Amino acid sequence: MPSMPPVVVYPPDERGGRRVRIDSEISGMAYGVRDVAEFLRRAGLEIEPSEVTQAAWIDWRGGGPDVWTH
Template sequence: MDPRIVIHPPSPDDPHGGRRVHYDSAILGLARGESDLREFLRRAGFPGWEDADLEDPGLFRWEGGGPETWSE
């Protein structure tokens, strides 16, 4: 099964960086760091959002860098 959460590559158009986040097929927003990502997950009702392992490939697919990369 594909991961339900996709974190796209850092945005080259935003001077502050940020990564588009999808949960299932819904766009949650542009996260500029881990706290934004977790807030999006909380608002979307993702169970265990506060302590989810962001490196779990069964839950998250990181494109263009992992959880330590938020800008180009």
């Protein structure tokens, strides 16, 4: 597997959205694991939503992939 860019999923805001940063760029606001997978796909990384929840190279801040409320 090629080296992965740093991926950070920030804590949920008051509406349950989590900012996603890939490398040094904010990719958007995710409201679920599928959104994170889509941002990664747009960045050229083919990954399934089920793989997102287990990827050790994703830095989940403020809770893991199952936390979507503030």
